[in-house]
Amino acid sequence: MNSIFITDLDHTFLRSDLSISPFSEHIWNAKVAKNILTVATARSFKKSEQFLANLQINAPMILLDGALIVSQKRQIIQSLCIDKALGDAVIDMGAALQSFPFVLARQGTALDEVFLYPAQRNAYQDKLLQRYRGDDHLQEETDIRARAANFKLVYMGEEAMLQELQKHLYGTFGDALKYILAPEAYMGCFFLTLLHPHADKAHGLQCVSEYLERDLSEMTVFGDNLNDLGMFAKAGTSVAVSNAHETLKARADIVLNHSNDEDGVARYLEAQGV
Structure with a gap:
């Protein structure tokens, strides 16, 4: 069965200049052919679309810290205000x-x-x-x-x-x-x-799990900051980039040797095979 990977954007998948490296872009689009890849971010729908313009997304996006869940077909799954x-x-x-x-x-x-x-x-x-x-x-x-x-x-x-x-x-x-x-x-x-009290990445992850009809234990999530803690607690595998907040690193199943500026997430995906 295909794997499910969900990454934060800022300080995790995005570089510090808010760009995505050609390497990360290549690995993501190669991986998405046989797996499920999407994002969980504090960013809005519009801004996320701009950042992800050259990436293929094949699962709902968790946006605005979980206040908005949008399918890859731009359909609203959940909106909490x-x-x-x-x-x-x-x-x-x-x-x-x-x-x-x-x-x-x-x-x-x-x-x-x-x-x-x-x-x-x-x-x-x-x-x-x-x-x-x-x-x-x-x-x-x-x-x-x-x-x-x-x-x-x-x-x-x-x-x-x-x-x-x-x-x-x-x-x-x-x-x-x-x-x-x-x-x-x-x-x-x-x-x-x-x-909204239910608008966080943890609840967002649960929503995506139900939408995909896949268990939370099958999900691998990536993050760097305290708003990722709930998501880390729910997912089967939690991965912190090397530049992550120390509190998040302490809760992670895996701490990468590379930062967001060193393609940490993409390097991990590459190591899992395509």
Whole structure:
């Protein structure tokens, strides 16, 4: 029976300059002929399509940290969102601490998203926006508010500040949200991502398992950061790239000798045979 491989993108399959090497591209497309390959990423559908333009995908993609599951035929399998009332309440609480989030919301269909960013930003947010310059789904908001359906709200800043914010949010909203606090190596800061309580990669993996009618034990997953922990716990085999967070390495079945910039995932796939 064919094998199932699911990889994170940033700092795992993508190189640090957000490119995919010719070697990784070749190995992926050779492997996909006889196996199942897809991604589990914090990235949106649009951005993932751009990164994966030259790769063949033959299984559902886990997107937006699990808030959106989309088949290889662009059909929506699952969409989990934060509603406007809850989103606005979160924004109001953050504003009291002078912190304002990015809001990635549904616009029209679930495959058409808008990236809202606040007029009041910190240096980390400005730096991230420079990487998105030219994207047509960016929209600045003088008074940022949630939309009717929000895939996720994302705060950026120093770890201590975001820990305080998370404490306040959890004290008010409890398990009505999923909270992911993780380092962001590109920016040298931390992200606090807020999602629907079932929108994470672990639930996404379960959804893909049911869609494919294959057991979780048959899946091999690759990752680098704390938002991959749930996926690592569920999959049959978990593989961390050499540049992964130490906590994730400790939970991995396999730690690679190569990083994302050294084609770690592709080297592993090549070693499994085609």
